[in-house]
Amino acid sequence: MNATIGKLAANRLFWPVVMLLALFAINLVAFPGFFAITIKDGHLFGSLIDILRNGAPMLIIAIGMTLVIATRGIDLSVGAICAIAGAVACSILLGSSDPSNPATVAVAIAVAVGISLLLGVWNGFLVAVLGIQPIIATLILMTAGRGVAMLITEGQILTVNSPPFKAIGSGFWVGVPIAVVIAAVVFAVAALITRRTALGLMIESVGINPEASRQAGVRARGLLFAVYTFCAFCAAIAGIILTANQTAADANNTGLFIELDAILAVVIGGTSLMGGRYSLTGTLVGALVIQTLVTTVYTVGIPPIATMVFKAAVVTVVCLLQSPATTAAFASWRRTAALRTAGKEMAA
Template sequence: MSAVIARLVASRLFWPVVMLLALFAINLIAFPGFFAVTVRDGHLFGSLIDILRNGAPTLIIAVGMTLVIATRGIDLSVGAVAAISGAVACSIILGSPEPGSLATVAVAVTVALLISLVLGVWNGFLVAVLGIQPIIATLILMTAGRGVAMLITEGQILTVNSPPFKFLGSGFWFGIPIAVIVAAVVFGAAALITRRTALGMFIESVGINPEASRQAGVRARGLLIAVYTFCAFCAAIAGLILTANTAAADANNTGLFIELDAILAVVIGGTSLAGGRYSLVGTLVGALVIQTLVTTVYTVGIPPIATMVFKAAVVTIVCLLQSPTTAEALRDFRRRLGLRAGKGVVAS
């Protein structure tokens, strides 16, 4: 039994799950109906549903960010890509004579996603081909991307009246929010492709030792470009959801600081910023922790401006609990308990 507990505590998912359960408990105490899920007009509503729906954009971006970080990189431009994606979609819809047409929305979404692929290839080119440090390469697009979005919207907040587009952000399918379904599809596809094929192993090998991977026959450059492209694609999907939810493209605020939430979710989930092994399940738990923390701040009545402070505190606590020093301390503690137990058996 003690061996099973020790194995659970040693898992990188243990402390994030404990943190998530602790946040659930706080919400349950402050709001007894926290776990209640109701059905209205065939749609699911409740605090848990809100957490899943509001946390979907962060999870989608965090999935792409996980693969980037696994290659020993980082992508700071995802918020800007999300803003560009929303701006492109809304500008196309507004410029169409039939903004409420499904075909118009399909074209707008497709163009936005294609542009995100170009932006992702640009990031990958800077990192893989030109050898620029990922934090600098993506900082370029992070800085310029907001300006590009402002140019697309001409500095205005573009409000659209298109039910098919709004459905992407606030619609339901079989009672489940569309945003949650999209996030589940992205997560499932990434897990399937990286864990059921050799791609995940290649990503980890490039993150651990790019030169050794290259000599072993892994095409590191192509892999890096693909990973950054996928991350930008995820950011575009999240941007479309965020924009559709408000039915407006705001170049200044769409996806603002979402790159930080995505990185926090990845770190909380146990993926090392040094590259190598990663955990998509851990990222899922991390995204839930981030969104539940935001919900807890509102539920308890803490001023929303203090949210970033609490996020920093949670990340600090989880990282300390996951640190090698803490793990070594726990191993020493278990050894001492074992020695004491052994002495007790001998004495008896």
């Protein structure tokens, strides 16, 4: 039994899952109907559904962030890209004669995503070609990006009246929130591409040793362009969901600090900031932990202003439990337990 527990504890997903279950338990005690899911007008409602819907934008960004961090990089500009994508989409809708036309909404989204992809290419150029440190390269766009969004919106909050656009953020498809469906599709595509092809292995090799991977024939420069562009794509999708949910483009607040939540989700999920091995499943669990923590703060009546403190506490605890010292301690415990079991069997 002890050996089994030690083996489970050695898995990098063990402690994040334990933390998630602990948060579920706290919510269940504070709100007995926490796990209840109801169906109204063919749509699913409940606390768990709210966690999935509200956490979808952050999860989408965290997926892109995972691949960037796996290459030993970081992207601090995703929040600004969210604001730019939302500003562009709303500007096009407001400038059209029929913002409720699905074709107009599709054009607005396509242009917003296209501009965001160019921003991702810009980040990739700074990192891969000019050799600027990722934290500095993306800090440039993080700082200037919201200014660009403010220029697009002319310093105003652009409110749009477009049911098809609003549905992206608050609508349902087959009873499931559309935002959750989009997040699931992005996760599935990223997992299939990186784990069913050699792309994931090449990303890990670049993160572990860029020079060795280059000598092995991996085109690190092109790979860096790809991951930063994909991360910008994820930020654009998340920004459109956030903007559609509010039916307004707010350059100052859309995606504010979402880059920090995404990084926290990646770290909680067990991906190392030093690059190399990564886990999209771990990122999914990490995103659920972050969003469930936010829900817990509201459920138990803690002032929302203290949310960041609790996030820091959770990340600290999980990182300590995932540290090499803790892992070595559990490995030692597992070996001791196995020796004791073997001794008892020999004695018997």
